Amino acid sequence: MSDQAYNFAYLDEQTKRMIRRAILKGVAVPGYQVPFASREMPMPYGWGTGGVQVTAACLTPDDTLKVIDQGADDTTNAVSIRKFFQRTAGVAVTEATADATLIQTRHRIPEAALTTGQILVYQVPIPEPLRFLEPRETETRKMHELEEYGLIHVKLYEDIARHGTIATSYAYPVKVEGRYVMDPSPIPKFDNPKLSNSPALQLFGAGREQRIYALPPFTHVVSLDFDDHPFEPSKAPHDCDLCGAGESYLDEVITDDQGGRMFVCSDTDFCRTRCEAGHLGALGVPVLKGGA
Amino acid sequence: MNDALLGGFVDAAVQSSHAFRAALTVLSQPGEIRELHGAVPPAPLSVAAGVLLLTLCDGTTPLHLAGAYDCASVRDWITFHCGAPLVSVEAAVFALGDWVALQPLGQFAIGLPDYPDRAVTLIVEMPALEAKGAVLRGPGIADAAYLSLPEVAAFQANRALFPLGFDCFFTCGAKVAALPRSTHVEAV
Ligand SMILES: [Zn+2]
Numbered sequence: 071m072s073d074q075a076y077n078f079a080y081l082d083e084q085t086k087r088m089i090r091r092a093i094l095k096g097v098a099v100p101g102y103q104v105p106f107a108s109r110e111m112p113m114p115y116g117w118g119t120g121g122v123q124v125t126a127a128c129l130t131p132d133d134t135l136k137v138i139d140q141g142a143d144d145t146t147n148a149v150s151i152r153k154f155f156q157r158t159a160g161v162a163v164t165e166a167t168a169d170a171t172l173i174q175t176r177h178r179i180p181e182a183a184l185t186t187g188q189i190l191v192y193q194v195p196i197p198e199p200l201r202f203l204e205p206r207e208t209e210t211r212k213m214h215e216l217e218e219y220g221l222i223h224v225k226l227y228e229d230i231a232r233h234g235t236i237a238t239s240y241a242y243p244v245k246v247e248g249r250y251v252m253d254p255s256p257i258p259k260f261d262n263p264k265l266s267n268s269p270a271l272q273l274f275g276a277g278r279e280q281r282i283y284a285l286p287p288f289t290h291v292v293s294l295d296f297d298d299h300p301f302e303p304s305k306a307p308h309d310c311d312l313c314g315a316g317e318s319y320l321d322e323v324i325t326d327d328q329g330g331r332m333f334v335c336s337d338t339d340f341c342r343t344r345c346e347a348g349h350l351g352a353l354g355v356p357v358l359k360g361g362a
Numbered sequence: 363m364n365d366a367l368l369g370g371f372v373d374a375a376v377q378s379s380h381a382f383r384a385a386l387t388v389l390s391q392p393g394e395i396r397e398l399h400g401a402v403p404p405a406p407l408s409v410a411a412g413v414l415l416l417t418l419c420d421g422t423t424p425l426h427l428a429g430a431y432d433c434a435s436v437r438d439w440i441t442f443h444c445g446a447p448l449v450s451v452e453a454a455v456f457a458l459g460d461w462v463a464l465q466p467l468g469q470f471a472i473g474l475p476d477y478p479d480r481a482v483t484l485i486v487e488m489p490a491l492e493a494k495g496a497v498l499r500g501p502g503i504a505d506a507a508y509l510s511l512p513e514v515a516a517f518q519a520n521r522a523l524f525p526l527g528f529d530c531f532f533t534c535g536a537k538v539a540a541l542p543r544s545t546h547v548e549a550v
Binding site: 077078079083084086087088090091092093094095096097098099100102104105127128129130131132186187211212214215247249250269271284285286287288289290 | 375378379380385389390417420422478479481483501503524
């Protein structure tokens with residue numbers, strides 16, 4: 071049961087209407103950042119207050135919610151957001167990507183393919199992909215209006231000149247339906263291909279910066295690149311040491327103070343599901359079904 | 363009791379959450395049709411249009427009522443349940459009417475080049491609403507979708523304005539569908 075001291079999903083109805091209208095305009099103009107009047111939430115900025123407000127505006131009591139932080143369901147941030155919506159909206163929760171109807175995420179897209187009807191809500195710290203090139207909002211707004219995206223290409227090309235490759239590995243900018251350049255939030259660029267043509271609806275909420283934007287399902291999203299330096303979604307050249315997956319995004323984990331380390335899937339649900347299905351990595355331990 | 367006081371949501375938070383999800387689904391997947399329930403608005407307002415108004419409109423969203431929808435019973439119901447200021451065409455954030463009464467569309471706000479979100483949302487009451495007719499392609503659509511639009515040319519002209527333009531919900535009885543400005547429309 072939800073806590074009756076709060077309105078359903080915490081926010082009052084007028085605030086939810088305002089956020090819902092912003093979400094709809096975001097859907098109508100994919101990749102464009104819609105301003106909204108962000109509310110104080112009972113958690114600090116940096117804890118995904120933009121994503122939390124978008125989730126609050128979208129949830130119904132029938133939803134099954136999953137919350138991940140860098141791929142993991144069990145971090146303090148993910149656990150507190152999940153508990154917040156259990157308490158205020160009474161929704162069911164899950165760690166299984168396939169069972170979730172709404173997934174709020176910080177910095178990852180789940181490995182398991184998303185499906186029609188699912189909503190993926192991203193927590194966004196800095197929504198403006200041009201901000202590091204131009205601090206003035208009036209100017210970046212003008213650049214989007216006029217599709218003046220030359221500067222961001224110059225920045226990426228300077229990377230190539232300096233490092234021989236594009237060094238940007240997180241929050242790698244994309245172009246949506248050939249129109250708006252968009253910041254996909256600090257997901258690894260490994261995840262960028264999953265932004266495009268997803269059957270799921272993707273919503274982005276930035277609380278401090280007061281912006282909402284969206285990618286409807288089956289929206290064409292291209293990572294910015296150059297003919298002579300095509301975009302490459304890189305990952306560590308290893309397999310997961312627990313489940314043996316060769317195609318998942320990996321975290322490097324220090325295992326002892328002797329310099330021991332291992333590579334494990336950043337998506338904990340994906341890794342656990344594979345381990346339970348009998349897949350075994352180099353350092354994995356067989357999962358005993360029904361055992362302790 | 364005055365009829366205007368009746369027919370609103372009984373449990374606004376939960377009913378509006380379901381209604382919004384349906385509205386979000388049809389706008390993000392043009393051609394999909396869903397049902398909206400929970401309001402009993404006065405004639406000629408459809409249930410779906412009434413639920414959309416309760417879910418999206420309030421004192422901050424100027425609303426234009428077109429044609430037969432600009433009548434005392436509808437005005438009173440909206441004033442009591444939404445509090446949306448009723449305005450002329452140019453000032454409208456939302457507009458409600460049948461397709462003919464909403465003409466000419468050129469008077470509605472289509473957003474500003476730096477703020478394309480400041481565009482009208484039309485709620486178009488339809489005599490029928492089916493997933494067949496005009497061919498839809500674009501964001502939200504895997505390949506092609508179909509919707510019984512009132513015409514084709516107006517939506518092609520609207521798409522040519524992108525990222526400016528109006529966005530539409532279509533309502534018929536309890537049914538709702540939508541067409542964002544991003545959709546490419548072709549005649550069958
Ligand atoms: Zn793994």
